Amino acid sequence: AAREAGVQVRLLQKVERVDCGPKPVVHLANGAQCGGDLVIGADGLHSQARRALNEASQPFFTGQVAWRAIVPNHSKLPAEAQVFMGPGRHLVAYPLRDGSLLNLVAAQERRAWADEGWHLPDDPENMRRAFAGFGGEAHQLLSQVQDCALWGLFRHPVAPHWHRGAVALLGDAAHPTLPFMAQGGNLALEDAWVLGAALQAQPGDIPAALASYQTHRRDRAARVVEAASRNAWKYHLRAPLSWPAHQILKLGGRFAPQKMVAQFDWIYRHDVTQQG
Template sequence: MRLTDRKITIIGAGIGGLAAALAFSQQGAEVTVLEQAEAITEVGAGIQISPNGVAVLRALGLADDLAWTAPRARAVVLRSHRRGREVLRLDLDQYAPGRNFYFVHRADLINLLADAARRSGVKVRLLQKVDRISCGARPVVHLANGAQCGGDLVIGADGLHSKARAALNGVAKPRFTGQVAWRATVANLHNHPAEAQVFMGPGRHLATYPLRDSSLMNIVAVQERKTWADEGWHQQDDPENLRAAFQGFGGAAAELLGQVDQVALWGLFRHPVAEVWHKGALAIMGDAAHPTLPFMAQGANLALEDAWVLVDALRTAKTTEAGLAAYQARRHDRTARVVDAATGNAWKYHLRQPLAWPAHQILRLGGRLAPQRMVQQFDWIYGHDVTGDSAAPTENDPGTGGPVTTLA
């Protein structure tokens, strides 16, 4: 199906929405992105782009820009919480040759995608708050100011509280996971290397890695608790609450926690993968279709995959309906499997005694005897390339690899 001159409206100027806008525009479509914020600003903090996401950015012509923007991960290091003693180190350069993992500030990736989309002719309209969407052969987007818009195709890339998902599936109540997370950035005062460091403690863990020119450190701290915080990144909390929750964490973790002067707190909720991803000429993608917990660092990467597959499925189909059906068929099972893996992953870092000590010994032994196997255990996620339906392209070696997961 020719996409040239087709009018496409995308709701949401996040990573997935902008990647889809760029991919559609590169196929000749006329693309408008609706964003409710007043500007595309520095929202969020660090995310990890793994080889499956890098493959999409490479296909969009942005891999070099990413490499200039973000540090490349060299290792994943698991540590015990009390003194920061190393439990397991996995060298990505050695055991995942040619596979690049990047630590990216979300705002930098958004700016990279937005600039490329605008250069390609995409129109980004700000202050466009969507009230509801009417499905149909030509969907109608009803804005809060009373205006209406639409097109030959409408894509909902509007996140957790998606109006497009609600139009297709109704509203489903998420389940609180019993975990909350703090997110902060601080100055990299001690020259921490380009490694993901995970400090494992009883009922909680803390993950850190550098951003930008390594001048910043990203901190994500997860705690199990019975009470819950609201969803979203924008609920500010007192840094003393974070430090109190992670009292007893030593080494570099304590130093970084001591630097925090601003921190956001949010509750972690489990949302079901949507049953219906499309109807007529309306479709959903990214968190609107398959919200995921951050424990596989795959939210942004799955959104990038969606963007590429959506455009490719429509480009190669005879009709819009056939293309959207192919898109869901190609994405549903994979995203559901990743979401399930993320849901079940956090407990590995939260073990209490007497289980923690033997578990750490097993990790140490595995790191000595079978490090490559430990690196490759999630290759089904990180080695997937939707741009070629094969292992992600490598720069030096065709081998496979994917690290022990860390938090986004």
């Protein structure tokens, strides 16, 4: 008879520390401990699991901040990402919720440091002021913003070690990325698929499965993170480079749109479910 798997979900638990080893232990803020055959640290940017596996690393401010806002899709922008570029800044808009809303991410270069959290509220006027030179659609979109959050963009090194004993890192805990390729969430999903496949392939040997998982994922994640970091400067070109670069982009978009997009096939057409 099939044995029913029991799953216990404990909400609102704060993890204070993770002890690695063949029988890992997770220490909770309320004093309780839990563990299991395998602990997966999918605990994001400020991961406790990453600390357990790696030396502390120092993130650095990239000199860029981003505002995030949601506005109604009055202009019925299609289900594609729109990028509006200007010197030292760019605005990305893409539809949410069946196209009824638009997500706006507006990045600006600046010297002053800003907090790394996603939820620091800011005055929409600051966002509009930063993009005052933008006209047309971009101006329309920004004029609708009623609430926005400002977040400082930091670079973090990809974690050198993703596993030890029966503890593994996954997602932002292992490789937080700048948003310029829209890949953070996607990388986490890809990790999960590859980790699951590795554990299925070597069910009796968790350390070997985790080693195979890191081998399959680390270089790719590092390459995507690097590509996202490089992409910002292309969007933020200033005169005299901006005019010829934008003409090339316009012409490429008009006459060879497939070729323009194909340069990122290694990211957007990658299918982890088809990997051996």
